[in-house]
Amino acid sequence: MAMNRVQFQPGLSMAQFLDRYGSEDQCETALIASRWPQGFVCPECGSGENSSFRREGRLYWQCSACRHQCSVISGTVFEATKLPLTRWFLAMHLLTQSKNNVAALELMRHLGVCYKTAWLIKHKLMEVMRVREDARVLDGxxxxxxxxxxxxxxxxxxxxxxxxxxxxxxxxxxxxxxxxxxxxxxxxxxxxxxxxxxxxxxxxxxxxxxxxxxxxxxxxxxxxxxxxxxxxxxxxxxxxxxxxxxxxxxxxxxxxxxxxxxxxxxxxxxxxxxxxxxxxxxNRRFNLTSILARLLRAASVTSPRPARFIRAAEVCR
Ligand SMILES: [Zn+2]
Missing domain, CATH: 3.30.420.10 (Ribonuclease H-like superfamily/Ribonuclease H)
Known part of the structure; x- marks a missing residue:
């Protein structure tokens, strides 16, 4: 039997995942680089001039032009989360690398969170995928x-x-x-x-x-x-x-x-x-090594999806 090109590609192993994203610092650094690849840009006014400080362990930026303050999660799909980023990264890893679908119940066990939280994480990440695929146009x-x-x-x-x-x-x-x-x-x-x-x-x-x-x-x-x-x-x-x-x-x-x-x-x-x-x-089945980095980028540019929107099942643009 011929080897299946999709099934036998290496992907991102759990060991590699933990090497890259095993700590909160690593996840924060990866999210910052993903959201602002050219360095901080103020979400309010677009200026790059800033100062930064830490509050309760999280890094904040203050825009020198308009004084707006933000963290790396504010304005993204991760906004207002109380969970460590390591949990979100693990969820993204599991959702993108597993051969079959990962239900909220399985996510709950892997992440060590309650079912409600696992369900919300799963649906927020699915919403990121939906927004990303919304502009898909088929041809030929x-x-x-x-x-x-x-x-x-x-x-x-x-x-x-x-x-x-x-x-x-x-x-x-x-x-x-x-x-x-x-x-x-x-x-x-x-x-x-x-x-x-x-x-x-x-x-x-x-x-x-x-x-x-x-x-x-x-x-x-x-x-x-x-x-x-x-x-x-x-x-x-x-x-x-x-x-x-x-x-x-x-x-x-x-x-x-x-x-x-x-x-x-x-x-x-x-x-x-x-x-x-x-x-x-x-649509990303041939790129299992990069799919997590791409989902991270998509999540960092997707606006917040509050729980009430997620549960209402309405399409939020
Ligand atoms: Zn600003």
Whole structure:
């Protein structure tokens, strides 16, 4: 069997992680460098002139121009946290390096925090991933399909039309010969208008979309993209068609990765975030060594996401 290029890449080992980010000082230094690679810049006025001091162990800067004071976490997704940065770094490491998803309960055990805290950390970091992936645009050959996430109630319908599931559009950009490159998942209804709105946001006009016979996928033509429709008749036969290999493999892997990991209620309420996490990780699967540094950078430029926003499940821009 051929070695899988994704599975066998070295990644960042736990030993390397601890060497680099094992102490609070190391994490603080890494976060400062990530947020201000050219040196401190005042978030209020943009000036670089500053003085710094420590208060209760944490480093603060005071802008010499406007007198604004801030720490390295204020104005970022880490704002107001009472946890050491080492906990956040460990959470980021676990979320980016594990092959399968890490649920809040597992995070709780690894970090030694309560469930509520672990859940909030997990959702804040998923929110960082969502913001980062929000601008993803697919181009070239793109396979799309309809998919469903979440709890099945006994006796409920399955597949299209199920009342208990969150419908989402799954799309994967491939090379001309069908090798998967980038993915995009979007919770939304399957109407021509919704597909057209998705295409306007996440699809280049030069893309060629390959789909089954579901009528609404024709909505991609509204933005000028090409559309190749294959009427499959559904069922097992359609999952074997070569033109849908990338999307079927992707959805199969997604289903396996999510199965049993998450609570069904969270799943349906926060589908946008769980899907964004899967999308973020898939689109960086060849870069496991740098994925933590990139998530750190994304977290340092994402504005605070207070707990009330995280729990309300609204999309916070
Ligand atoms: Zn200033």
């Amino acid at each position: 050959r793109v396979e799309i399909d309809d998919a469903y996430l979440g709890g099945e109630l006994p006796g409920g319908k399955t597949g299209r039309g199920s009342e208990n599931k969150v419908p989402f559009l799954a799309a994967v950009q491939t090379t001309p010969d069908g090798q998967p490159q980038f993915a995009c998942f979007a919770p939304q209804p399957f109407t021509t208008e919704a597909v057209a709105a998705w295409a306007a946001k996440s699809l280049a006009t030069s893309a060629t979309v390959v789909s089954d016979g579901l009528w609404c996928f024709g909505g991609v033509k509204i933005i000028g993209a090409q559309h190749e429709r294959t009427v499959t008749g559904g069922g097992a036969a359609s999952t074997k068609l070569p033109q849908f290999k990338a999307i079927n493999t992707l959805l199969g892997n997604l289903k396996n990765a999510l199965a049993g990991t998450y609570h069904a209620f969270d799943f349906t309420k926060y589908a946008h975030r769980y899907l964004a996490e899967a999308q973020y990780r898939f």
